[in-house]
Amino acid sequence: MQLAHSLRLEVIAEGVENREQLTRLRELGCNLMQGFVFSRPVGAEEAEQLYWEIHNSVSGSSFTLNAASCDSGLLEGQIESAVTFGAR
DSSP states (O other): OOOHHHHHHHOEEEEESSSSHHHHHHHHOOOOSSTTTOOOOHHHHHHHHHHHHHHHHHSSSSSOOGGGGOOOOHHHHHHHHHHHHOOO
């Protein structure tokens, strides 16, 4: 991660499965994460629905999503599902 950050790149961790991994990756400065700790895999319809729910709940406000901003289990799942939907 230090090498990536020194090159001004963002680091994405995939397959984050538990709180211990999440905590360690936060400590190391990982920029983005996805995995079961956030949400189970969802189909395209559910992902789109979650995306719009989140989009509508934050529209008109300044909103930055990163690992440090995910503290509620429900919110984590919804946000990560939406982020994963946009990335695939």
